[in-house]
Amino acid sequence: MGQSTEELRSEIEQTRQSMTADVDALQDRVSPSAIVERRKQAARSRVQGVRDKVMGSAHGVSSSASGTAGSARDSAGGAVDSVKGTAQGAVSGAQDKVQGAPLAAGLVAFGAGMIVSALIPASEKEAVAAGHVVDAAKEHGQPVVDQARSVAQDVADSVKGTAAEAAQEVKDTATDSADKVRSEGQSGVDEVRSQTRS
Incomplete structure (x- = not known):
């Protein structure tokens, strides 16, 4: 018991301050x-x-x-x-x-x-959403596809008819031209024969 009351109080105060700092640090940590x-x-x-x-x-x-x-x-x-x-x-x-x-x-x-x-991997919700998008695209896209097919068929028919008409015109023109060339050639031959006889 060699310590005086003042020394004990000082030690207690230091311990108290140390514990307060530790408790504050612990509280801040958690x-x-x-x-x-x-x-x-x-x-x-x-x-x-x-x-x-x-x-x-x-x-x-x-x-x-x-x-x-x-x-x-x-x-x-x-x-x-x-x-x-x-x-x-x-x-x-x-x-x-x-x-x-x-x-x-x-x-x-x-x-x-x-x-x-x-x-x-895709979640179940993503797979369902993707299925809905595909179904909606098929549903809304089918009329567009049908219309495109119809327009393409009309264009093809029109082109086919126009091409047939153009081919017939070319054939008729070629036939007329061949006949004209033949007749002119024949008249030229006849003229040359008549000139040679005279």
């Missing part, structure tokens, strides 16, 4: 609003990082990613280190190729989206 705020901030920073990478100004993000990767590498085992290093190298190489090229990044994202959408 508070739903604080959790949501931390998640929002993390999402914002990820989006900002991607935007910086795509638009070409990613120096700060690269250095923070390198620092995070370095600390992760220091704390992990040897096999995990090599896998992380390989994956990081691949990601870094892809980021370097896409950095500053928003069109290329957009095309890559579009292609990745197409691949992912092809891998995900």
